[in-house]
Amino acid sequence: MVLHRLCGVASSAICYSCRVHGVEGEQVTEVLFYHLERQPLERVLPTLLERTLERGWRAVVQCASEERLEAIDGWLWTYREDSFLPHGTIRDGPPALQPIFLTTGEENPNGANVRFLVEGAVISDFKPYDRVVLIFNGHDAAAIELARAEWKRARAMGCEVTYWQQADNGRWERRA
16 A cells, blocks of 8 residues: 555555655555454465465465464465465475465565464564554454554554454455
């Protein structure tokens, strides 16, 4: 997203007014919060990663622990019978070759545009990314509190924040 200096609007393209006045936009990081209530991470994360790859983006998935990294690594290969998501960890060869890189740290060795934070993982700075996706369990009070704190921090950093929650029909709806 681009934040227009003249009009203050955030969009993926420079508006007519800003273009006419020769004002360049500033890159603004989008931070998306996904509130899981109806589906587990194992069902939601692969779909979001597929969409990321379809857009030609690279991703880093940051896990809070090595145990969860191992579990996610396993089910990304087998989450669907007719498909898999190409990904790797530090053990799988050059990270720069991985379209999706799994880690427990803040590094970005594959030059990802999008960073996924799962199960309590946090980063110190959102700004190096076009998009940061924080996925949290809506049935876990500590996860909700962490998401609220990260929401406030992202806004304070000037990021464009959105909140997504699953409706009864299974579709994701923007709530804020």
